[in-house]
Amino acid sequence: MPSLNYVAPATVQEAVRLLAGASGLAKVLSGGTDLLVQLRSGRTRPELIVDTKKIPGIIGIREENGGFVIGAATPGMALFEHPTLKQTWPGVVEAANLIGSKQVQGRASLAGNLCNASPAADSVPAMIAAGATCLIAGSDGTRQAKVEDIVTGPGRTSLARDEFIVEFRLPKREPRSGDAYLRFIPRTEMDIAVVGCGVCVTLDANGVCTAARVVLGAVAPTPVLVPEAAAALVGHKLDDATLEMLDAAARRACNPIDDKRGTIDYRTKVAGVLARRTAAIAFNRASGGKSAGGH
């Protein structure tokens, strides 16, 4: 890499200008836990690295109108340490804290996890289930996008070359709602999801689901929002028949790869099972329980 340049702009505008002005490949740097590995292996050969971490607010969490604004480069561990985020959006926080080791969590950000665009990225299904949006800066100013509209394929996003994510917004959580994320891996720590599942549900006073979002990771080229799985929940309590419908809808949404972590059949089956388990935690949380999720 003889001609690599590094810059750490102090403003969003300057970062955009640098990205727009680069003649070759420019890469945005947040925590670097994906980018540095790819630099070293030669999988990416940028001419410019734009480190965002000197931009004020890019690391940090603030509450706004009952929701949360999370700076794009905020490390996963800071999400975990935040006093109220975990109570409000436990699924999102648990998903972010499944990423790698404590060392990796000290650095790994939501923006990097999303924009690295791995189908198995852990925080992404949880963010989509929670209805998260992101603020994107570019030469033409800023725009808001839904998290589910960012990843377009393995390693590919819908961001233009002069664009980067500045922050994420988690909405105010509806009353009687709850979220959860579970992943399945062959061991208990430090592995990549065979399947990940994020669920967010809202219940009425009788425990009947009135709104749901179900998202699967690692079973298709991108994380997938599965409206059919959500439809299986809406109008129902979490009884056996509902779980069976959810399981079937989750399996139908799968278009996975065959690899050392799991065959197509295996991943498909696990997706159904994981959807059931994740939904159970989300329902429990929505009705005021404190189920543990995460692994």
Added chain:
Amino acid sequence: MSKIHVTTTINGEPAEFLCEPHQTLLDVLRNELNLTGSKEGCASGDCGACSVIVDGRLMCSCLMLAVESTGHEVTTIEGVAKGDELHPVQRQFLQHAALQCGFCTPGLIVAAKALLDRNTNPTETEARYWLAGNLCRCTGYDKVIRAVLDAAAEMRGETVA
């Protein structure tokens, strides 16, 4: 491409160095600053042998560009002891013989220190999960965990057998 001049703090002392943009902090620590306690096991974030603490957060120095340390406070294994006085984690590693070849040891000690800096009363499970990013091919981890839990007890002021 000219080298970048970096000003940072390492183990409480101001430090300056020149580096290439692509050089990792681990590379600079070992090869420019002669701080060879941090080890390179994998260079991909998997083994934890390169663990350092930056502004109170544990991280892999192989996953950080050296230039990213600008203006931050880095603690390496060389900064864990206070002069001749070993840190409780170091003392207990010796006490328990929690090492064999020793390659993983600096990383484990730095990681354990980062845990005990925030919580001097971890459960065994918490300690094991915290250290899951530090691979050891020799000890089987059990003595490591005993050493960390005894160091925690020592830091809480309890007498350790």
